[in-house]
Amino acid sequence: MKTTVLLVNRGTPDSPSVADVRSYLRQFLNDPRVVDLPWLVRKILVNLIIVPFRAPKSAEIYQKLWTEQGSPIILHGERVHELLQERLGSDFTVELAMRYKNPSLPDVLERVRQSNPDRIIVLPLFPQYASASTGSALQEVMDIIRNWWVIPNVDFISQYWEHPGFIKALIERGKQYDWRDYDHVLFSYHGLPERQVDKVYDKGMCRDRDCEHEITEENKYCYKATCYATTRLLAGGLGIPEENYTVCFQSRLDKRWLEPFADKMVIEQAKKGAKKLLVFSPSFVADCLETTIEIADEYQELFEEHGGEKVQLVESLNDHPAWIDALEDLVRHK
Numbered sequence: 001m002k003t004t005v006l007l008v009n010r011g012t013p014d015s016p017s018v019a020d021v022r023s024y025l026r027q028f029l030n031d032p033r034v035v036d037l038p039w040l041v042r043k044i045l046v047n048l049i050i051v052p053f054r055a056p057k058s059a060e061i062y063q064k065l066w067t068e069q070g071s072p073i074i075l076h077g078e079r080v081h082e083l084l085q086e087r088l089g090s091d092f093t094v095e096l097a098m099r100y101k102n103p104s105l106p107d108v109l110e111r112v113r114q115s116n117p118d119r120i121i122v123l124p125l126f127p128q129y130a131s132a133s134t135g136s137a138l139q140e141v142m143d144i145i146r147n148w149w150v151i152p153n154v155d156f157i158s159q160y161w162e163h164p165g166f167i168k169a170l171i172e173r174g175k176q177y178d179w180r181d182y183d184h185v186l187f188s189y190h191g192l193p194e195r196q197v198d199k200v201y202d203k204g205m206c207r208d209r210d211c212e213h214e215i216t217e218e219n220k221y222c223y224k225a226t227c228y229a230t231t232r233l234l235a236g237g238l239g240i241p242e243e244n245y246t247v248c249f250q251s252r253l254d255k256r257w258l259e260p261f262a263d264k265m266v267i268e269q270a271k272k273g274a275k276k277l278l279v280f281s282p283s284f285v286a287d288c289l290e291t292t293i294e295i296a297d298e299y300q301e302l303f304e305e306h307g308g309e310k311v312q313l314v315e316s317l318n319d320h321p322a323w324i325d326a327l328e329d330l331v332r333h334k
Contacts, residue, residue, distance in 0.1 A: 004093045004117040005331050006108070007081060008137045009125045009286065011100030012071040016062035022055035028100045033136040036196060064297070065289050074098075076286035077125075079319040080327070087328045093117070099137045109144050119153040120145075121334050123327070125285050127166055128189070128226040129159040131196055155334050159221070161230045161282075165326030170282055171237040172322045174314055179240050182312065183274035187231040188262045189283040190290060191249035197224050197258065212247075224258055230282050250281075251290055266299045270306035277303060280314045285323065287316045 013024040029035050029046040037045065062071075069075055077096050085094040093115065097108035112120065122141050126133040138156055145151055160166055179185050198205040200222045209218070211225035219225040231247050250262035269277055279299070281291045296313040303311050317323035 001091070001118045002093075002116075003091065003119045003121060004095060004112050004115065005084070005088065006112065006120060006122045006141070007077065007084075007094065007096045007125055007327075008105065008122065008141070009073060009077055009096075009098055010133065011098035011102075012073045012288075013059075013062060014101055016059055016066045018056050018059040021059040021062055022051055024101050025051045025055055025058065031100075031132075031136055033139065034132045036131075036193075036199075061289060061293055065293055072292065073286050073288045076316075076318045080286075080324065083319055083324045084327050084331075087324060088331060092331070099133075099140060105137075105140050106144060109141065113148055113150075116150070117152055119155065121155045121157065121331055123157045123330065126283070127159060127161045127285065128223055128230060128283055129221050130192055130223040131199070132192060133190075134158055157330060157334060159226065160326075160330055161226045162233065163326060163330060165322070165329045167230075167233045167237060169317050169320055169322035169326050170234050170280070173317060173320060174234070174238050174280060177278055177312060177314060179238060179244065179278055182276045182278040184269050184277055185235075185240055185245040186262065186265055186269075186277060186279045187227075187234070187245060187247050188250045188279055188281050188295060189227045189247070191252045191257045191261070192223055193253075194256050194258060197222055227283065234280065234282060250294060262295075263299065263302060266302050266308075266311070267306050270303050270308035273307070275309045277308065277311045278314065279311060281316060285317045287318060291316055 011024065011028070013020040026047065029050060030042065032042065035042045035046060065072065067075070081094050081096040088094065095108050095112060097103050097105045099105065122138065124134045124137040129135070138158070145154060194206065201218065206222060206224055211219050211222055212228050215225055215229050228247055231245070235245055246260065246265055248260045248262040248265045249258040252261055266277065279295050281295060284291050291313060295311065300311040
């Protein structure tokens, strides 16, 4: 059987130029699963307000992130693509696509269509399900494939935060730092508007549930619940007591996003007298702007401004061998 494995990550501008950043932001923020507002409101807000003002500032940040070889998220993705292909062998063809910009899903899926596979396994590189990430990637894949004349067997992997191999890989990454050498540990996840997690439920809202403490049939696709559950597994594997860590959410745009806010937690720990923080980012499998710049640089500056000394980022999984083990297991057991 001929199987194609499609890895999908969020994406990146083609370059750190203002024009390319503007193009990336326009595509990203016009996604109705990302900015889930009425069509006209979204178009006005994104195209006339957010993108024109945000693109030049974001371009400056991307210039700090960029390497001589290009965007880190692409470089890490290509390396994972290569290593996973080696592991899976000739019965599988591994492809890498980005939800936004390049390599684009339409281009990559056209190559897949022409190869005429018996089966496609779609594996978004987002461990915890969120409509704005996994949901958007899967919808785009379905929107493209539904127009094919021949549709092969298609399997989707919606989330894998509890997969033993994924947790093992995070633990292996974390072991390079002794959490006892730090005053506190933060588990920082990408933020989401509260309304987006509320939409998971047919009745009521996320805050009406006990998402910080348990996974149930009702909240198993709630991003907040799975972030807390990921943390419990990771902290348990590393032996970090509950009183020594905090779950938080970064990259917020306004006050109606998931709390506690990561930047506020950094300030709070500094004011409590903490000098050293260890920060995990378990929703990012590859280092990117949100880890390398936001956590390692911006939170470091914020921590120092309020009396702290060192924010230590635990690197993302990137191409760690245990991460490749986890991906191989996910594919072979799908």
